[in-house]
Amino acid sequence: MVKEIESTGLPVVHICTIVPISQTVGANRIVPAVAIPYPLGDPNLDKAGEKSLRRAIVEKSLEALATEITEQTVFEK
Numbered sequence: 001m002v003k004e005i006e007s008t009g010l011p012v013v014h015i016c017t018i019v020p021i022s023q024t025v026g027a028n029r030i031v032p033a034v035a036i037p038y039p040l041g042d043p044n045l046d047k048a049g050e051k052s053l054r055r056a057i058v059e060k061s062l063e064a065l066a067t068e069i070t071e072q073t074v075f076e077k
Contacts, residue, residue: 002027013061015039019074029064030074031057 002012003026014027017039022030033039040057041050056077064075 011065013064013075015057015061023072023074026072028069028072029067030072031061031064032074032076033057 002014005012013029014022015031015033016022017033017036
């Protein structure tokens with residue numbers, strides 16, 4: 001689906017828990033997530049820690065959207 005959306009000219013960020021799968025399916029902008037059951041969070045964190053974690057992932061995703069790329073790129077946290 002990521003490749004199809006990008007074919008229309010819209011950049012897409014794939015937030016994923018297993019980076020090699022995203023690379024295999026052809027996602028161009030990849031942001032690693034936390035874990036399969038909680039991709040955008042961590043139930044072991046307190047409320048402030050959870051908010052900070054989610055903000056970091058969203059900010060990294062926005063950075064990825066704004067970055068010109070020529071090949072698959074993994075944007076590490």
